[in-house]
Amino acid sequence: MIVIMRDGAAVKEISGVIRSVESAGGQAHVLNSGQRVVIGVNGPGIETTSKQLGALAGVREVVTSPPPFQLASRLFNPDDTVIKVGKVAIGGGTFTIIAGPCSIESEEQLMKTAEAVKTGGGDMLRGGAFKPRTSPYAFQGLGLKGLKLLAQAGQAFDIPVVTEVLDTRDVSWVSEYTDVIQIGARNMQNFSLLKEVGKTNKPILLKRGMLSTIEEWLNCAEYILNGGNTHVILCERGIRTFETYTRNTLDISAVPAAKELSHLPVIVDPSHATGKISLIGPTSLASVAAGANGLTVEVHCNPKEALSDKDQALTPAQFSDLSIKVRALYKFMSTQADNANDQP
């Protein structure tokens, strides 16, 4: 249930609604966009209070059937959410490029790659210290040692860093080393992990599960938002289909679909989606054109020697080239959007 307050509602009117909700055993999430205040309400049986809430001072409207992902929905927040990570912004009028190796392998590898990311036009550095590998015998990541290297590289090149967490027990201490926490596709519906990162104040990069519908994905964002963490970035990374030419199937429609359903920023991971170097360029450009707010791509200082995902990592030169093309296209698209605002 969503309670929309009148423009200019008084603070005590807002408090009145919150008190009413809590005394009925529900929870209230307040969104104050400056212009308007909206209150997301949930809890068992809370629907029965809708009339009562509607009659309170300062309430304009009570929406009784929002989407199941009410806090993530456009109904709750018609404006695009912008997430700040240091000097970087994700969402709104910018395009954010996250890049780096699949796995952190060594200081040399990470520093060289970080330099390539920074000089090649990247906004953030990604790198895995805990790797979710299909086989227990495959390289599982450097763990703490990797995290320290990542934090070091981030400082050295003045670039925020992103890394994946796999275990609820790791959330709080990993947060010390990273600017953004990534929830991987295989853990998208690891609800314990979602609840745990929902308690932090870190931006969360939530990858879409390879088996998940758009609605399930937004419900997973809702787990995080409902925990009190409003900094969620959605990431489309390809879904599993019968097609075997590509590693996964990039669901390009999911970009505009998620953006019409939700106010959260949406980025695309063309590396995992395609698994093929030759397809990363065209699908990255397609993502920009479809309205994505950014990309996350795998870059390695020496892809042939990579310990994981060697077939989909860009070289520094390929990354720099991609970055230039993508930014040129984004600039063009922005100009077009400024000229005319009506969508077909």
Add this chain to the structure above:
Amino acid sequence: MIVIMRDGAAVKEISGVIRSVESAGGQAHVLNSGQRVVIGVNGPGIETTSKQLGALAGVREVVTSPPPFQLASRLFNPDDTVIKVGKVAIGGGTFTIIAGPCSIESEEQLMKTAEAVKTGGGDMLRGGAFKPRTSPYAFQGLGLKGLKLLAQAGQAFDIPVVTEVLDTRDVSWVSEYTDVIQIGARNMQNFSLLKEVGKTNKPILLKRGMLSTIEEWLNCAEYILNGGNTHVILCERGIRTFETYTRNTLDISAVPAAKELSHLPVIVDPSHATGKISLIGPTSLASVAAGANGLTVEVHCNPKEALSDKDQALTPAQFSDLSIKVRALYKFMSTQADNANDQP
């Protein structure tokens, strides 16, 4: 097996190869691009003649393990195939927009829509006279009457027309009324129909089956090419997955994938791929950015009254707006490609 002739090979050397192939019981398909001559060779047991062919005068190389879709492959023809339909070209340095109603319903509906297509920036007019409908009780199309209307509209607005054929028995007479024959997704592996259209000289718009791999799709193109008809346009129209928010899942990677595997032009059908008006714009732009050679979209003079696919048909105004945006983006992409030719 593909026989590549030396540059400047003499006509009698080419004939020599063909004669050798035919006397061994095989079939030869000659591609003369002006610069080089390539001969696609197939037939039972023909592989055993590779050495003999390699020794013939004028032969540069014999490729013994081409892809199964050898005539459709880039190996057979490294250059983009351009297909001419009257004054319209598909492939190469142009972007082609095909538009029109799902079904031809009446003279008034078709003429109004054709006018909207022509004035809104469309290059070709599409319209179904034979409709492959899930239920036998749904509107099955106007048949011959519809074809006559289509041909009439094409003449009235000086615009080439495209229509689908469902039955081998209809191929030759339907060809009299249309400029391009469409093979629909449900008939992609109707091999009898592929063989039949392979005997004509009409351009064929081959839609990808909704559960077909890219390789199966190219093999279906091969059926047509092997029949002697070299005018095949590939059309990605979404594949069937578990996702239900969209009608199908647009496989945007299939565009650059098909173009790296094949020399045939590739267009996209965002209407069937998404089934949602709000997603047609973003996915059309994504298709341009991914390298598509064109689009085919559903437009109706009055979508609310459409007898089929009413939820995915654009109004004339929406179409015109889409057309402008798509062409602006295509122009931008072309400029970029001219500036730098190395792909990441």
Add this chain to the structure above:
Amino acid sequence: MIVIMRDGAAVKEISGVIRSVESAGGQAHVLNSGQRVVIGVNGPGIETTSKQLGALAGVREVVTSPPPFQLASRLFNPDDTVIKVGKVAIGGGTFTIIAGPCSIESEEQLMKTAEAVKTGGGDMLRGGAFKPRTSPYAFQGLGLKGLKLLAQAGQAFDIPVVTEVLDTRDVSWVSEYTDVIQIGARNMQNFSLLKEVGKTNKPILLKRGMLSTIEEWLNCAEYILNGGNTHVILCERGIRTFETYTRNTLDISAVPAAKELSHLPVIVDPSHATGKISLIGPTSLASVAAGANGLTVEVHCNPKEALSDKDQALTPAQFSDLSIKVRALYKFMSTQADNANDQP
């Protein structure tokens, strides 16, 4: 719309309904099960006549919202349809085993295999004369020569035969050589072909498309039934999924699902569903246990030499063994069903 007549309705009452339907521009399909008469009604706008039809003499009930596949539905016919092919029955209280080679290759191959089928416990002989092959360069079948061999084998071993038709133009003449016409998975939604076989009086074996929902499959059966041919056998043969260990994924639930939705008999093709010899036994037994009315399996006198599907063809000994196990299980299941008739 379905009109259910009163028990013992007079012939002239039935005719009265038919006349009313036809004068309103609709079509009437009469099902007389001996005990009750039901009339399937369809045509554009025919729903508006429901009250008028309900008031006619002898009418018990008018069902205005049947499933889209009304003639195939359990609502139209609560009793299991039994299809007779010579001395063989499919559906009801028997279990029918159809077996034979993927392709008819030669007289020797077919006669040897036919003998193995007959002596190994098969009820019908299958064999392809027109083969829908992924590549145009693969063996396409012997055509007419194959059909003649099939008819000859059927006579020699006194066993009905089944063969696939790919082309509307072949339906009438192929009917002369076969007892059952098969519509393959790739042609399930070849609506022209469905309409054409709907005009014949031959039993039709309708394979489920690898991309098709159960509802779409039943709608394709409806095309045939609506054409006037009531002899339709449904065949589940595996659907396409992301799993690659098996050729397709046998949708075992589709057997009881189709049987609860429809009165038509349902058989299973474990050869195409699994593509692996070792899995044919277990999935055949599973099919019996799930309530299938029969099986169609690939058998070859010498699988290693088969021109198509060599990895999934049973040897004569394997077939005979399978046949014994399957029949023993079917007998057991029938005894159980006789003992207790309430389903969990």
Add this chain to the structure above:
Amino acid sequence: MIVIMRDGAAVKEISGVIRSVESAGGQAHVLNSGQRVVIGVNGPGIETTSKQLGALAGVREVVTSPPPFQLASRLFNPDDTVIKVGKVAIGGGTFTIIAGPCSIESEEQLMKTAEAVKTGGGDMLRGGAFKPRTSPYAFQGLGLKGLKLLAQAGQAFDIPVVTEVLDTRDVSWVSEYTDVIQIGARNMQNFSLLKEVGKTNKPILLKRGMLSTIEEWLNCAEYILNGGNTHVILCERGIRTFETYTRNTLDISAVPAAKELSHLPVIVDPSHATGKISLIGPTSLASVAAGANGLTVEVHCNPKEALSDKDQALTPAQFSDLSIKVRALYKFMSTQADNANDQP
């Protein structure tokens, strides 16, 4: 790498191999079946020691390219693994029925349902205390309170219990309350959780992920086995496909496939696979016929009032009826297997 010892190899010969492996930095997993000893060996670069290991006393053979899931493979253990849970055995010559509610809701609900499970023929009681729900606002389970009720019900009815764990932090203390730990489909690739349960000595019920291949599933079992816990039960529960008539698509072929690839027992969950009461009976029988070692089904004392999965929970009467049918069929199948041991 798998080292197979000679029959009757001496203890010091076995120790010699282990010592060699460990001194090369590898890990050794010993399987002593009484008749033969097999040692699974892994670790980075361990392949280079294969010749050296092959030359050690008592070694019969070194298999250098086992499947990636070597400890789970038939190569490692040709005999069926039997897992003991109190007096209940899973695998080998028995058929095990696990039943109970989706969620533990109250003492009354659980005790009533447990009684129905026990008297209706169930071998083990299942019930969820931590529920992985799509929406954060759906009932999330009773947690500790639920676990206590489950343990109490298990004792009251002298029946082992199964419950799902979602969080690595809960594994050790939840183990105190349950006989078997379930890893749900959404957590199949939660590798941290797999590693954690791999450290326990509890039997693990590992559900197949809804978009996981059979090979990925076995690799997840390998994570647990590699942790030292050899008590893994595989559970097929349906995969996600395009079909919407059923909740998921039961992959019946996965049962014999997993059993030919692995020595671990395989059970089926027809409740989640189909999501429809009417299909649970036929698919349960199909599972028995396909060779499953057991079933896990949802039963509720009053399905209409269930807080989750109400549409797929059997009533006590339906469960009892299913149980009788399933056991009768299993008995029949066992008799058949005794009579003849050659598989088609």
